[in-house]
Amino acid sequence: VFDSTIVRVETDAGIVGHGEVCPLGPFYLPAYADGVRAGLRELGPHLIGQDPRELAKLNHRMDAALKGHAYVKSGIDIACWDILGQVAGLPVCTLLGGRFGESVRLYRAISQESPEEMASKVAAYRAEGYTRFQLKVGGDPDTDIARIFAVAAKLQPGDRLVADANTGWVQHEAVRVAKAVRDVDVYIEQPCLTYEECLAVRRQCPHPFVLDENVDGLDMLLRAKADLAMDVVNLKISKLGGLTKTKQVRDLCVSMGIAMTLEDSWGGDITTAAIAHLAHSTPEEFRFTSTDFNSYVTVSNAEGAPQRVNGYMAAGAEPGLGVTPRMEVLEEPVVVVG
Known part of the structure; x- marks a missing residue:
């Protein structure tokens, strides 16, 4: 059984995006399920008010606010791609x-x-x-x-x-x-x-x-x-x-x-x-x-x-x-x- 975190990013325009992060247990890579949630608590406040469509800028801000912990950022980034696609009316691919x-x-x-x-x-x-x-x-x-x-x-x-x-x-x-x-x-x-x-x-x-x-x-x-x-x-x-x-x-x-x-x-x-x-x-x-x-x-x-x-x-x-x-x-x- 693996513990998956679903990340939901809400916008003031009413558009909502979702991402998912599921580490394969703490024995595989330097990532673990509770670490995702702890990282989101730390990182999330730095992103309030940011434009989710500006993905390069968003990633730059995440890297400045939290060194390393790439897996924590993954769910947020995926959710923002989901939002960008909905805004553009296009599939992410x-x-x-x-x-x-x-x-x-x-x-x-x-x-x-x-x-x-x-x-x-x-x-x-x-x-x-x-x-x-x-x-x-x-x-x-x-x-x-x-x-x-x-x-x-x-x-x-x-x-x-x-x-x-x-x-x-x-x-x-x-x-x-x-x-x-x-x-x-x-x-x-x-x-x-x-x-x-x-x-x-x-x-x-x-x-x-x-x-x-x-x-x-x-x-x-x-x-x-x-x-x-x-x-x-x-x-x-x-x-x-x-x-x-x-x-x-x-x-x-x-x-x-x-x-x-x-x-x-x-x-x-x-x-x-x-x-x-x-x-x-x-x-x-x-x-x-x-x-x-x-x-x-x-x-x-x-x-x-x-x-x-x-x-x-x-x-x-x-x-x-x-x-x-x-x-x-x-x-x-x-x-x-x-």
Whole structure:
């Protein structure tokens, strides 16, 4: 169970925008659910009276008022993009650059189980339309090697497999796994905790390489590009501080020819809508994959969110994010500023 915060930004014109932040627990990234609410109490008073349409100015003010804590700012930024879209009468994906293609390809994460159990999930997920499979590894190296071989044996032409360790291996383990599966068609994602460890693995690894947790801003992206540290980068909206800053990183990736997984740490319908608008406004050749978190969760927090169709989703055509929170689910606010 993960604790999601829905951010509601109200304007004196009566237009209301919404964002969502859902850290994947305090053990994953330097972010936690109560920290979102504490940060909003601290940051919110500095934003009263500001124009939510002036997103660069708003982000500049947030960064001046609260150093770091990008995830706290993310929900506010997303909600202001929602407002901007409603004011302009345009979907957020149009404001982010335009709609590329008809839909966005999704991946399906396969949680850690025995190699046989994980392999058995592939056929069912493929029947739902998925052709991108993110295999959760990062445990015992011998078991992980068996997991990769077992799942890879189930792949069909056109499928892609990512072995995502989520920082779980130490360097020597990651090198050993990569060499053991050298003949398998698999991407290796974020094998180790530090950037330096990942770079060392990358330099001994024949596989396409994905960086995720280490890339938390433009500075790390540029460093990784200079080091040739990755072939694909995973951009998480809340890790980067919202749609405004994720767009900056996304656009630089396009300019540098780096493919991307476009997603967030976790979330529900509102997060899924934000992901869909970001991904759909990205040129197709640079979209490696994205996530439909509302397919994973059991509670719907908004109406109008994108829904998976045969392994793809599409950003809505309504102004803003195109979602309406289910107030009967959210109930009374836990933090009020202003």
